[in-house]
Amino acid sequence: MIQMTLIQIDNYGPWTVTPKPRTESDLQILQAELFADVQRQIAAKKGLVFFTRFDNLLAVTNGLNEEDHMRIQRSIRNRYPVTISMGVGAAETAHEAQRLATIALQEKGGAQSGRKEILAINNLIENPEDSFVQAAHIDINSVTETLTDIESAFDTSFMVNKAQHYLMTKLREKGALLFFIGGDNFMSPCNGLNEEDLTKILIDIKEEIGIGLKAGIGRADNIEDAAYMADIGLEIIREGNNKEWIHLIEELQ
Numbered sequence: 001m002i003q004m005t006l007i008q009i010d011n012y013g014p015w016t017v018t019p020k021p022r023t024e025s026d027l028q029i030l031q032a033e034l035f036a037d038v039q040r041q042i043a044a045k046k047g048l049v050f051f052t053r054f055d056n057l058l059a060v061t062n063g064l065n066e067e068d069h070m071r072i073q074r075s076i077r078n079r080y081p082v083t084i085s086m087g088v089g090a091a092e093t094a095h096e097a098q099r100l101a102t103i104a105l106q107e108k109g110g111a112q113s114g115r116k117e118i119l120a121i122n123n124l125i126e127n128p129e130d131s132f133v134q135a136a137h138i139d140i141n142s143v144t145e146t147l148t149d150i151e152s153a154f155d156t157s158f159m160v161n162k163a164q165h166y167l168m169t170k171l172r173e174k175g176a177l178l179f180f181i182g183g184d185n186f187m188s189p190c191n192g193l194n195e196e197d198l199t200k201i202l203i204d205i206k207e208e209i210g211i212g213l214k215a216g217i218g219r220a221d222n223i224e225d226a227a228y229m230a231d232i233g234l235e236i237i238r239e240g241n242n243k244e245w246i247h248l249i250e251e252l253q
């Protein structure tokens, strides 16, 4: 099972304009610092946070228990002008896990309802033997040669976004998620997605929009190790001059 946590800034919309609109650059700094802060704390337990919408972060949290979540909330409250609420869910697919996490939090009140520092747990992985994460690290082939060094920065960003949208659409249908992690890189928590299905998705996108992709896949009881194995898989594809679409690594090396 994969466990996911939704992290939501409490009552953030009203706060950004009270008593009058706050300087946008300050809001951007707050969001970036909060993301880095939560990432540092969740990574200490081998979890991984995705910046998602910044006011809503999604994290893979296999290995974190109730106390771990509460400690992060307390630490943020002590140091930031905002508080965070969290929802936690675990399921066979990443999409279902984040859905359960979201419902648990939504049932405690809306994002702008005055709700404060709620920890809403639908279910947590109690038995470490049930903990399983499959992650795919997906990368655009030769982005430096074909886009970064040729197109304008904005147009490259537009193409990367387009690839992201196609990947999200196709992976979501299979119960998998897809997050942009910087450069031309995407991370997909994808429990239950088999190698044939992922290969077909990459081939279809190449045919539909002409963007070549490759994916390393890793499997472990936590996302840190699964993502590391996925990185190794990507390196192996690069060493073979991008002839493979995907490469699965199941053992830590």
Ligand SMILES: Nc1nc2c(ncn2[C@@H]2O[C@H](COP(=O)(O)OP(=O)(O)OP(=O)(O)O)[C@@H](O)[C@H]2O)c(=O)[nH]1
Residues within 6 Å of the ligand: 139, 140, 141, 142, 143, 144, 145, 181, 182, 183, 184, 185, 231, 238
């Ligand atoms: N988050 C993250 N970003 C990375 C990683 N590796 C590379 N990047 C980013 O991706 C950009 C492009 O690097 P590459 O993907 O190695 O370059 P490329 O030209 O596509 O080359 P190939 O992947 O070998 O086809 C870099 O500038 C980084 O911003 C990674 O492991 N994680």
